[in-house]
Amino acid sequence: MIRVLLPAHLRLLIGVEGEIELAIDGPATQRAAIDALETTYPALRGTIRAAATQQRRPLVRFFACGRDLSHEDPDASLPEAVATGAEPLRIVGAMAGG
Amino acid sequence: MSGVRLLVGTRKGAFILTSDERRKTWDISSPHFAGWELYHLKGSPADPNRLYASQSNGWFGQIVQRSDDGGASWRTVGNEFTYHGDPGTHQWYDGTQHPWEFARVWHLEPSLTDPDTVYAGVADAALFQSSDGGESWREMAGLRDASGPKWQPGAGGLCLHTIILDPTNPNRMFVAISAAGAFRSDDGGQTWKPINRGLRSDYELPDPDANIGHCVHSIAMHPARPNTLFMQKHWDVMRSDDAGESWREISGNLPSDFGFPIAVHAHEPETIYVVPIESDYKHYPPEGKLRVYRSRGGEEWEPLTEGLPQRDCYVNVLRDAMSVDALESGGVYFGTTGGQVYASADGGDTWNTVVRDLPSVLSVEAQTLP
Numbered sequence: 001m002i003r004v005l006l007p008a009h010l011r012l013l014i015g016v017e018g019e020i021e022l023a024i025d026g027p028a029t030q031r032a033a034i035d036a037l038e039t040t041y042p043a044l045r046g047t048i049r050a051a052a053t054q055q056r057r058p059l060v061r062f063f064a065c066g067r068d069l070s071h072e073d074p075d076a077s078l079p080e081a082v083a084t085g086a087e088p089l090r091i092v093g094a095m096a097g098g
Numbered sequence: 099m100s101g102v103r104l105l106v107g108t109r110k111g112a113f114i115l116t117s118d119e120r121r122k123t124w125d126i127s128s129p130h131f132a133g134w135e136l137y138h139l140k141g142s143p144a145d146p147n148r149l150y151a152s153q154s155n156g157w158f159g160q161i162v163q164r165s166d167d168g169g170a171s172w173r174t175v176g177n178e179f180t181y182h183g184d185p186g187t188h189q190w191y192d193g194t195q196h197p198w199e200f201a202r203v204w205h206l207e208p209s210l211t212d213p214d215t216v217y218a219g220v221a222d223a224a225l226f227q228s229s230d231g232g233e234s235w236r237e238m239a240g241l242r243d244a245s246g247p248k249w250q251p252g253a254g255g256l257c258l259h260t261i262i263l264d265p266t267n268p269n270r271m272f273v274a275i276s277a278a279g280a281f282r283s284d285d286g287g288q289t290w291k292p293i294n295r296g297l298r299s300d301y302e303l304p305d306p307d308a309n310i311g312h313c314v315h316s317i318a319m320h321p322a323r324p325n326t327l328f329m330q331k332h333w334d335v336m337r338s339d340d341a342g343e344s345w346r347e348i349s350g351n352l353p354s355d356f357g358f359p360i361a362v363h364a365h366e367p368e369t370i371y372v373v374p375i376e377s378d379y380k381h382y383p384p385e386g387k388l389r390v391y392r393s394r395g396g397e398e399w400e401p402l403t404e405g406l407p408q409r410d411c412y413v414n415v416l417r418d419a420m421s422v423d424a425l426e427s428g429g430v431y432f433g434t435t436g437g438q439v440y441a442s443a444d445g446g447d448t449w450n451t452v453v454r455d456l457p458s459v460l461s462v463e464a465q466t467l468p
Binding site: 008009042043046047048050051057059060 | 131132133134155156157158159160161174177178180
């Protein structure tokens, strides 16, 4: 079970408050986490990564354990603390717009 | 009891404003989709409880929402807008070619007869159709085939913002694109032709016969006169009486012929409304006076001011932010970038402030309820 914290816009979109807990089959990676998110909450399709290319949207960032994971390989393992549920994967809207 | 429902899209959510047929008092909903930009919401003429909404922002992209109960509840539907085939390129601001990229849905136009069929005008400019209530979208690619590589974005991007369906001919549709111009299909959207003869854009397009590149801001049609179109262009208010084959200017005595929206009275096909704006760089009304101008056919315009601010007003009214109802006395509505929504229940003679402190208004659509 991993924990994911979404930005406010997306929590509103799917009607959740606080963190989300997700079960992941197999290795805990960014791709697996977002796959699980989109399966559980189909309204999130296209909001974190482009549906057609699976590329992270430009103004979306991934953080965990004090690290910016945005540019990591989406198939790389998430930090152990995220994989075990000790720390949340934070999906963040980049600060932009002045 | 009949009434009116206003669907108001703003920079920070959607609001639903309702009133009875007297239109004196209004119920203002709390924000729907708070914090998101709602470029446009529109109800199905075939089922007024079926609503569609375009929800987006720069971080998380495009969402399409649908309601089956008049806006009491919503659910997300399809948001994959994939251009047909290899989309190729269009002109960029500097004249180079630029890849076609989906940005957002500017306008949603439900079918006149089928609540599950809806058209979406998007940026970069293209027309999409859904036949399953918004669950899936298919590009009507014949539009871009016409001349797409020559299109160039306006200040707001390369957006398809106007979709008009001919109630007397299901095969005829009109669209308008900034800054490409107006286009018409006579075969249900399979093929399209530019319909811009008579438009003049002297500074942007030195060629007086240019058929592509005009910055059309909006077009309005009365359903009883589908061959008559009224256009607010970047500069100039125009009229066509032959379904866009030719246009003539009807700006007449307007204090400025720059503006964004244009609307036709629901019961008077010759009565039209515009909101003059000072210029293309001063996006506020001339003299700080918010005036709607009304004309019977064009050329001669009268200012409508009663109930509207006549000093220190520096708001704008965007292209989709004016609408009319079909109640007996003919209501007219518009919203401003300052967050005000104004209503007239007497064809524009007098105005009331429905709400004055919304986020910046992007669109207003009036639904006349049975």
